[in-house]
Amino acid sequence: MKLSTSLAHKKAVWGRTVVLGTLFLTSLALPAAAQNRRDRGNMDESVRASVNAGESARVIMQFDTTAERDAAFNRLLDRGAAVRVQDTEAGPALNVLSSAAALAAEIDNATQVSVDARVSTLASRKAPARATPTRGKKQGHARGWATGPAVAIIDSGIEVQADLPSWLIRRYVDFVAGGSKPTDQCGHGTHVAGTVAGTGAMSGGEYSGTDPSAALVVLRVLGDDCSGNTSDVIDALEWVAKHHALYNIRVVNLSLGHPVFESAVTDPMVQAVERLTRKGIVVVTAAGNMGINPLTSTPGYGGVGVPCNAPSAVCVGALDTKGTASLRDDQVAKFSSRGPSRFDLLAKPDLVADGVNVISSSAKGSKLYGDDDDAKRVKGAKDVDGSASYLRLSGTSMAAPQVAGTAAKMLSANPRLSSNTVKMALQFTARVLPRTDTLAQGAGALNAIGAVQLARIINPGADRGEPWLMTALPKYNLDENRKTVIWSQRLVWGDRFMPASTAAVHMARWDDNIVWGFDTLADNIVWGNSWDANIVWGDNIVWGDNIVWGDNIVWGYWAENVVWGFWDENIVWGNCAMARSSDDNIVWGNSDDNIVWGFNDDNIVWGFNDGDNIVWGNNCAAKGPVSNGGK
Numbered sequence: 282m283k284l285s286t287s288l289a290h291k292k293a294v295w296g297r298t299v300v301l302g303t304l305f306l307t308s309l310a311l312p313a314a315a316q317n318r319r320d321r322g323n324m325d326e327s328v329r330a331s332v333n334a335g336e337s338a339r340v341i342m343q344f345d346t347t348a349e350r351d352a353a354f355n356r357l358l359d360r361g362a363a364v365r366v367q368d369t370e371a372g373p374a375l376n377v378l379s380s381a382a383a384l385a386a387e388i389d390n391a392t393q394v395s396v397d398a399r400v401s402t403l404a405s406r407k408a409p410a411r412a413t414p415t416r417g418k419k420q421g422h423a424r425g426w427a428t429g430p431a432v433a434i435i436d437s438g439i440e441v442q443a444d445l446p447s448w449l450i451r452r453y454v455d456f457v458a459g460g461s462k463p464t465d466q467c468g469h470g471t472h473v474a475g476t477v478a479g480t481g482a483m484s485g486g487e488y489s490g491t492d493p494s495a496a497l498v499v500l501r502v503l504g505d506d507c508s509g510n511t512s513d514v515i516d517a518l519e520w521v522a523k524h525h526a527l528y529n530i531r532v533v534n535l536s537l538g539h540p541v542f543e544s545a546v547t548d549p550m551v552q553a554v555e556r557l558t559r560k561g562i563v564v565v566t567a568a569g570n571m572g573i574n575p576l577t578s579t580p581g582y583g584g585v586g587v588p589c590n591a592p593s594a595v596c597v598g599a600l601d602t603k604g605t606a607s608l609r610d611d612q613v614a615k616f617s618s619r620g621p622s623r624f625d626l627l628a629k630p631d632l633v634a635d636g637v638n639v640i641s642s643s644a645k646g647s648k649l650y651g652d653d654d655d656a657k658r659v660k661g662a663k664d665v666d667g668s669a670s671y672l673r674l675s676g677t678s679m680a681a682p683q684v685a686g687t688a689a690k691m692l693s694a695n696p697r698l699s700s701n702t703v704k705m706a707l708q709f710t711a712r713v714l715p716r717t718d719t720l721a722q723g724a725g726a727l728n729a730i731g732a733v734q735l736a737r738i739i740n741p742g743a744d745r746g747e748p749w750l751m752t753a754l755p756k757y758n759l760d761e762n763r764k765t766v767i768w769s770q771r772l773v774w775g776d777r778f779m780p781a782s783t784a785a786v787h788m789a790r791w792d793d794n795i796v797w798g799f800d801t802l803a804d805n806i807v808w809g810n811s812w813d814a815n816i817v818w819g820d821n822i823v824w825g826d827n828i829v830w831g832d833n834i835v836w837g838y839w840a841e842n843v844v845w846g847f848w849d850e851n852i853v854w855g856n857c858a859m860a861r862s863s864d865d866n867i868v869w870g871n872s873d874d875n876i877v878w879g880f881n882d883d884n885i886v887w888g889f890n891d892g893d894n895i896v897w898g899n900n901c902a903a904k905g906p907v908s909n910g911g912k
Contacts, residue, residue, distance in 0.1 A: 325543035327396035339397040398539040401508045402469040403567040404678035429494030430531035436470030437503035440644035443482040455501045456513040466505035468647030475642025476682035483661035483670035491686025518553040534685040536567045536678035538586040541623040551591040558593035563700045565685040567677035568598040568630040569618035582619040585629045590622035596629045597681040599636025613721045620720040634727040636680035643672040687729040691736035699793040706735045713769045724771040731758040749787040
């Protein structure tokens, strides 16, 4: 199929809209230059597999310049390609193409070629059909225009109803079918939207959303079958980038994803998320539901997907409250994906939130409403026609919007907070789950009251490097049931742990123009040749505390050490036993104590000078015993 016959005609037909069609790969012989570029890794593993097999694929191509992009566009059209141009905020250096022609002949001309992967919802997993009591009384909306910041729900759409009235929706955009009337034949987006900001009208407020004052901007990217294309998600993210000020969009929820096929450094969806974060928009993502091997029922690590692996995103795993009001029996849901992220080895998720049997709005007649059994349908107090206004669903899809709603409340309390500061406060105030490692729970379980409390006392106008809290830093709060919640004071950031004291200071890393987590680790890790082959299912978990990743990497919460490297040349990120607080980032090395990652001259990992830098060659053993991840 040919979408257009020339670039000019394409622009006339598609306007500003952005890219993508189907790209059929051929097995044409490549010139030497193209093969060299291929060898340098400008394809993700999915595209590489398709090229090697001579199979068709749908891809996203990135180019250095607009001229290179346009030239490739015309060549692909001449070969019978289906092509759509995608201009992103990154400008000419990041343009997107997809075609139906000889991709193999164009590979050398692109800086990066990524699969336009199918994305799907991360919900509706089977869970016990038990009621989940509301922890504390929820508040409903006052009728009228929602006054708080808007949360963009990038999902399957929305069904307007009593709990999600039209006045709650500031804007609806359909990237799937181009329609103007809100719809949701999947039902996933409606459930997510209800969790963020549902009024609870059909339940007398019992099943209202997390933030009673938030507005919604609904961007439909998933079709009736609850799946869609990465390219449409990127379109929606770019739309938010251009319109966030007009609609006061401060939070984005992405309860969807796909497996990791390349580093976060080159992944186009991840990079779109990073661009939004640098604009002060909090992007909340679902970790995924790959925590358990379905064949052996053993837990697995490394299953977090895209865009959870975006360094600046707030990646949310699922908490299982066991259907009780007590906090003591809470644990990470078995299905919830664990870190680290593939290729980049970032510590994910960032925290967890309720994700088992979450009750929220239903889209009657939708796929999820029709597919699920009667036990999943929940009637509200005001349901009179025999149907149910709510669904009980499980998954990290259900956990993420609770964090998104909390982020909106934090920004209502303190509109000047940066996105990174919101992420920091969510982690710092989280509740640590005992006997649970960091790669399962991140900083801990969502503590919404504490997060808003901390948000209120931060002064973003304080000078960098100076204290920015208007009162003493709290360490606990009371929840809705007057139970004491001790704050985790954990900051799990990218590929390192940060000292708790940094939460009290306006550091550069808390601002929006800083992106953390890219430490050029990709060249040093040996991965298998398929995504699911790289999840560690149970066999390499030792002592219950430390997760051994193959032979080379140890993640664990015993003394909070993260060990990178081989047995005789370990690099330890985290706290050493009996070390001073200033020694929170210790690098152990060989030879001259300098650690070099990767190749050539640009792979030395240097620290920062804001108090949490990497300490080169600091011998923790001189101060006391060393906890080295069990080695």
